[in-house]
Amino acid sequence: MRTVGVEEELLLVDPDSGEPRARSAAVLAHVAGDGRGDDVFEKELHRQQLEFATRPQTDLAELGEEIVRGRKEAARHAEEAGCSVAALATSPLPVSPTVSVADRYQWMADRYGIAAQEQMVCGCHVHVAVDSDEEGVAVLDRIRPWLAVPAAISANSPFWQGEDTQYESYRSRVWQRWPSAGPTELFGTPERYRRRVADMVATGSLLDKGMIYFDARLSERYPTVEIRVADVCLHADTAVLVAALCRGLVETAAREWRAGTAPLEHSVSLLGLAAWRSARSGLTGDLLHPRTMRPRPARDVVRALVDHVGGALSDSGDLDRVHEGLDLLARRGNGARVQRAALERTGSLAEVVTECVRQTQG
Numbered sequence: 001m002r003t004v005g006v007e008e009e010l011l012l013v014d015p016d017s018g019e020p021r022a023r024s025a026a027v028l029a030h031v032a033g034d035g036r037g038d039d040v041f042e043k044e045l046h047r048q049q050l051e052f053a054t055r056p057q058t059d060l061a062e063l064g065e066e067i068v069r070g071r072k073e074a075a076r077h078a079e080e081a082g083c084s085v086a087a088l089a090t091s092p093l094p095v096s097p098t099v100s101v102a103d104r105y106q107w108m109a110d111r112y113g114i115a116a117q118e119q120m121v122c123g124c125h126v127h128v129a130v131d132s133d134e135e136g137v138a139v140l141d142r143i144r145p146w147l148a149v150p151a152a153i154s155a156n157s158p159f160w161q162g163e164d165t166q167y168e169s170y171r172s173r174v175w176q177r178w179p180s181a182g183p184t185e186l187f188g189t190p191e192r193y194r195r196r197v198a199d200m201v202a203t204g205s206l207l208d209k210g211m212i213y214f215d216a217r218l219s220e221r222y223p224t225v226e227i228r229v230a231d232v233c234l235h236a237d238t239a240v241l242v243a244a245l246c247r248g249l250v251e252t253a254a255r256e257w258r259a260g261t262a263p264l265e266h267s268v269s270l271l272g273l274a275a276w277r278s279a280r281s282g283l284t285g286d287l288l289h290p291r292t293m294r295p296r297p298a299r300d301v302v303r304a305l306v307d308h309v310g311g312a313l314s315d316s317g318d319l320d321r322v323h324e325g326l327d328l329l330a331r332r333g334n335g336a337r338v339q340r341a342a343l344e345r346t347g348s349l350a351e352v353v354t355e356c357v358r359q360t361q362g
Contacts, residue, residue: 003056009122018353022047026081089157089231133190142253145290154230155282156335168282183271234335241325248309
């Protein structure tokens with residue numbers, strides 16, 4: 001069974017006001033001095049963010065336990081540094097982001113200006129193991145049309161600088177400001193993939209290969225396909241659901257490749273529109289059906305994804321868990337729905353953050 005791992009970016013906030021706090025250095029200092037060997041935490045582009053990563057797992061229950069444990073440890077270290085953590089993909093409250101002290105991040109701030117300054121957004125990256133670069137590129141070519149669906153499931157960023165954006169995932173729209181972000185054309189072979197990456201870096205517009213921000217890419221650090229479309233999920237169980245669907249997509253794509261099934265040849269333009277529809281309405285309106293690229297109710301498109309990966313989910317023992325996760329999601333809503341409900345109930349974006357701090361740890 002393929003292993004799957006998750007990287008989550010969390011927001012550091014004031015425990016009273018809910019405003020983002022530039023405390024990542026202090027949090028990481030507490031991590032370093034804790035003596036528990038917590039090496040899963042890292043700084044991010046902005047000092048108001050903290051990242052952690054799980055280990056590769058085959059069992060989704062164990063993956064879920066590790067995500068919950070990582071969030072609780074992040075909360076403990078943050079409390080020691082005078083702040084709280086929230087699994088929010090954007091800050092509901094106004095913020096002036098502070099770039100972390102690191103040569104890489106300073107280069108990005110100088111090169112991209114306000115586009116980098118405004119990139120205080122938190123995502124969820126899913127790593128799924130592949131056997132080779134050949135298999136990995138074949139997977140990338142075949143999962144392209146389906147990625148807007150887990151993005152819609154994860155949507156958790158309706159607010160930006162104190163305003164309702166009318167989007168379910170505004171994070172994804174901000175993320176598109178990076179020059180290398182977004183969907184890709186078909187690659188066909190690892191050689192063409194590597195050549196495209198090298199050509200992009202050679203333009204001087206990117207610092208290095210680490211700035212290849214495709215919706216899904218071959219990881220430079222691990223033998224995985226890295227799927228990067230999701231908002232950080234408010235609830236850990238939604239993150240597990242997204243991971244399960246991503247693993248199902250990778251396994252299904254690899255089976256199609258081995259069977260000689262060609263990938264769908266949708267244009268990058270259509271894939272970009274599918275991503276926009278996903279960001280705009282999440283699970284509350286229409287999505288573009290991955291096979292036809294025509295609008296269909298979100299519930300029908302989610303069902304089409306589950307049908308598409310159903311064989312892989314059944315073989316891995318994940319099908320019932322995915323159905324249960326989707327049932328829970330339908331009742332409770334994704335993060336965007338929960339945030340808007342909290343604002344309607346309390347009338348306060350600060351209270352929205354407070355509620356999300358509580359829900360981050362379950």
